[in-house]
Amino acid sequence: MTHPTSTKALSLRDGGFASAPTPQTPESLAAHLDCTDVTLPAPAEGQVVIEVILAPVNPSDLFFIQGGYGQPRVQGQAAGFEGVGRVISGNGKAAEALIGQRVSFLGTGSGTWAQYAISDAALCIPLHDAVTDADAAALIVNPLTAVALVERVKEAGSTSFIVNAAGSQLGRLILGLARDEGLAAIAVIRRAGVEDELRDLGAAEVIITSADNAASQTRAALKAHKPRVLLDAVGDQTTADLFFAMPSGARWINYGKMSDAAPRLTQMGQFIFMDKHIEGFWLSRWLPSAPPERRASVIKQVQERFASGKWSTRVAAEVPLDQALDKVLPLLTQGAGKVLIKP
Amino acid sequence: MTHPTSTKALSLRDGGFASAPTPQTPESLAAHLDCTDVTLPAPAEGQVVIEVILAPVNPSDLFFIQGGYGQPRVQGQAAGFEGVGRVISGNGKAAEALIGQRVSFLGTGSGTWAQYAISDAALCIPLHDAVTDADAAALIVNPLTAVALVERVKEAGSTSFIVNAAGSQLGRLILGLARDEGLAAIAVIRRAGVEDELRDLGAAEVIITSADNAASQTRAALKAHKPRVLLDAVGDQTTADLFFAMPSGARWINYGKMSDAAPRLTQMGQFIFMDKHIEGFWLSRWLPSAPPERRASVIKQVQERFASGKWSTRVAAEVPLDQALDKVLPLLTQGAGKVLIKP
Numbered sequence: 001m002t003h004p005t006s007t008k009a010l011s012l013r014d015g016g017f018a019s020a021p022t023p024q025t026p027e028s029l030a031a032h033l034d035c036t037d038v039t040l041p042a043p044a045e046g047q048v049v050i051e052v053i054l055a056p057v058n059p060s061d062l063f064f065i066q067g068g069y070g071q072p073r074v075q076g077q078a079a080g081f082e083g084v085g086r087v088i089s090g091n092g093k094a095a096e097a098l099i100g101q102r103v104s105f106l107g108t109g110s111g112t113w114a115q116y117a118i119s120d121a122a123l124c125i126p127l128h129d130a131v132t133d134a135d136a137a138a139l140i141v142n143p144l145t146a147v148a149l150v151e152r153v154k155e156a157g158s159t160s161f162i163v164n165a166a167g168s169q170l171g172r173l174i175l176g177l178a179r180d181e182g183l184a185a186i187a188v189i190r191r192a193g194v195e196d197e198l199r200d201l202g203a204a205e206v207i208i209t210s211a212d213n214a215a216s217q218t219r220a221a222l223k224a225h226k227p228r229v230l231l232d233a234v235g236d237q238t239t240a241d242l243f244f245a246m247p248s249g250a251r252w253i254n255y256g257k258m259s260d261a262a263p264r265l266t267q268m269g270q271f272i273f274m275d276k277h278i279e280g281f282w283l284s285r286w287l288p289s290a291p292p293e294r295r296a297s298v299i300k301q302v303q304e305r306f307a308s309g310k311w312s313t314r315v316a317a318e319v320p321l322d323q324a325l326d327k328v329l330p331l332l333t334q335g336a337g338k339v340l341i342k343p
Numbered sequence: 344m345t346h347p348t349s350t351k352a353l354s355l356r357d358g359g360f361a362s363a364p365t366p367q368t369p370e371s372l373a374a375h376l377d378c379t380d381v382t383l384p385a386p387a388e389g390q391v392v393i394e395v396i397l398a399p400v401n402p403s404d405l406f407f408i409q410g411g412y413g414q415p416r417v418q419g420q421a422a423g424f425e426g427v428g429r430v431i432s433g434n435g436k437a438a439e440a441l442i443g444q445r446v447s448f449l450g451t452g453s454g455t456w457a458q459y460a461i462s463d464a465a466l467c468i469p470l471h472d473a474v475t476d477a478d479a480a481a482l483i484v485n486p487l488t489a490v491a492l493v494e495r496v497k498e499a500g501s502t503s504f505i506v507n508a509a510g511s512q513l514g515r516l517i518l519g520l521a522r523d524e525g526l527a528a529i530a531v532i533r534r535a536g537v538e539d540e541l542r543d544l545g546a547a548e549v550i551i552t553s554a555d556n557a558a559s560q561t562r563a564a565l566k567a568h569k570p571r572v573l574l575d576a577v578g579d580q581t582t583a584d585l586f587f588a589m590p591s592g593a594r595w596i597n598y599g600k601m602s603d604a605a606p607r608l609t610q611m612g613q614f615i616f617m618d619k620h621i622e623g624f625w626l627s628r629w630l631p632s633a634p635p636e637r638r639a640s641v642i643k644q645v646q647e648r649f650a651s652g653k654w655s656t657r658v659a660a661e662v663p664l665d666q667a668l669d670k671v672l673p674l675l676t677q678g679a680g681k682v683l684i685k686p
Contacts (some may be wrong), residue, residue, distance in 0.1 A: 021609075021610065021612065068612070069616070070612070070615065070616025070617070235608075235611040240608075254611055254614045254615060255615060256615075257611050257612055257615075262607040262608055262609040262611075263607070263608050263611075264605040264606070264607050264608075265578075265583075265605055265606050265607075265608065265621075266364075266605040267364065268578040268597055268600050268605075268606075269364065269411070269413070270623070271597045271621060271622060271623030272413065272597060272598060272599070272600075272623035272624065272625045273412070273413025273623070273625055274413070274623075275622075275623060275625070275628060276622075277620065277621065277622045278608075278614060278620065278621040278622075279614060279618075279619075279620045279621075280613070280614030280615035280616070280617075280618065280619065281615065282615045282616055282618075285618060
């Protein structure tokens with residue numbers, strides 16, 4: 001079987017990690033990526049080659065290309081964590097069995113912001129026809145994170161929780177899931193505008209942190225729901241203050257860093273007397289640690305939610321690969337939804 | 344059976360909690376305590392009356408009298424969490440069985456900084472003759488905390504740990520216990536002076552944070568031992584910086600607040616990518632949650648360590664009850680060991 005040996009891609013200009021903490025959004029993509037032809041490695045046993053249909057730009061991708069993510073960059077390798085595509089070749093029986101199928105996948109050793117990408121066959125999710133390409137492109141990172149985070153809320157024995165950056169794609173997935181699981185979600189957003197939308201999606205309460213009545217809204221929501229989990233993608237002082245206002249036993253679970261602030265722990269005594277915790281969540285740690293049957297059931301659940309329309313991906317735009325370096329960031333800052341790269 | 348109905352005591356001037364975070368050391372004791380006669384409640388079923396021999400002044404007592412501890416004050420009640428004394432009367436069979444015995448105890452509904460105190464018989468520890476009054480006075484709070492914290496290190500699967508304020512009575516207990524448990528303790532102190540003493544007690548390394556070579560010492564100790572637990576009684580920025588310098592999986596366990604600082608979380612990403620945690624430890628939560636047989640074995644272990652001389656309490660001074668309001672704080676700030684109140 002022959003495989004393509006090169007691919008047009010957005011490839012990493014630098015290797016390793018950045019020497020200092022990085023912002024969520026880089027000043028430009030061109031400072032970190034080249035749009036060029038790169039070598040496509042031959043698929044190892046158990047791997048497939050995929051012709052990419054669409055690949056999303058996630059917050060984790062932006063940290064990664066800057067060297068601020070938990071995995072080191074490999075210079076010259078295509079960027080992009082996930083995508084949807086069609087399997088065109090494979091190495092080994094399990095891999096060849098996928099040829100011709102449309103799959104959601106995570107890139108392995110060669111990223112998804114490319115015409116062709118490599119993936120472990122075991123990390124490919126064959127798709128129902130009812131799942132659109134746009135939904136399939138972002139079927140893994142955000143949806144599995146949403147499921148795993150809501151699972152943490154349930155494990156903590158809390159019937160309610162706070163989620164900030166609630167207007168993000170991930171925030172919206174969490175809200176819908178929470179309602180179906182019978183959990184009261186307190187959605188925190190910075191600016192007014194989407195509060196009705198978030199209530200329709202499943203939020204029990206919406207707090208707008210820039211509103212004049214934010215403090216009284218927060219007190220009322222905490223009193224009514226007594227949330228003991230804070231799902232945090234921001235990591236700023238407002239988040240810390242919210243954590244210290246929560247009841248005994250509260251857990252601050254950080255899974256993203258939209259703010260560059262270094263929040264202050266103003267109430268250290270709460271760790272002692274109120275049994276509070278701070279911890280993190282990383283999908284790349286959760287995935288290998290979750291039992292395979294649990295992962296399979298989660299993936300099934302995720303795909304069904306998209307197929308049935310319970311979840312959907314808001315798409316701001318599809319951008320051709322060779323225009324991405326200029327067009328992606330301006331589209332992202334409009335906050336109108338996911339930006340998808342189309343090779 | 345008759346019981347004393349009043350007692351000379353250092354009694355709380357205010358009830359409830361302070362409205363703002365409190366410093367470790369108050370400006371004066373007289374602002375928070377009166378030396379006066381107060382009513383001694385009649386012992387309930389299962390309680391004993393104890394004639395107090397000695398009672399220590401612990402950091403937790405100082406937070407408590409200011410209203411900065413996790414339990415509310417009761418105005419007019421005697422202060423003092425623990426002590427040693429002789430049981431003079433009791434209510435019920437189990438309580439009466441202790442009459443005449445010398446016991447370490449926790450005050451219940453009436454504190455230990457008094458001539459007479461009340462305790463649950465179940466919280467009294469009958470003493471071997473080999474345990475001195477000074478050791479027996481502080482047999483519960485610090486020693487059980489030391490055992491429980493070292494247990495947490497072992498539960499975390501770490502063969503080494505960092506302990507700050509290592510020159511404190513509690514720090515010293517932890518060092519001796521750690522050595523006997525085969526754990527490498529990295530002792531952190533602010534000023535030079537006791538480093539050899541701490542090494543003799545069991546410290547594998549001593550870091551002096553005010554020394555010129557503190558940074559290189561810290562790097563070397565972290566590299567050599569890879570500690571994944573930080574036992575923290577300080578809660579300042581130096582502590583936070585140490586935490587962020589520790590390897591993946593590190594847990595910051597705060598059990599005291601010697602500093603008034605509000606440390607900054609400068610590396611939020613470490614919660615996500617390095618699986619770091621911040622949590623607290625409180626003996627008052629640990630005690631009821633530990634199974635009774637576990638508590639009994641810990642208490643036996645603690646008493647044996649004091650009886651055999653493996654542990655001992657450094658005593659700065661014994662202060663008569665009616666001189667305590669003036670004399671205790673100046674003695675404490677000298678840092679020469681425990682100050683004991685003698686009714």
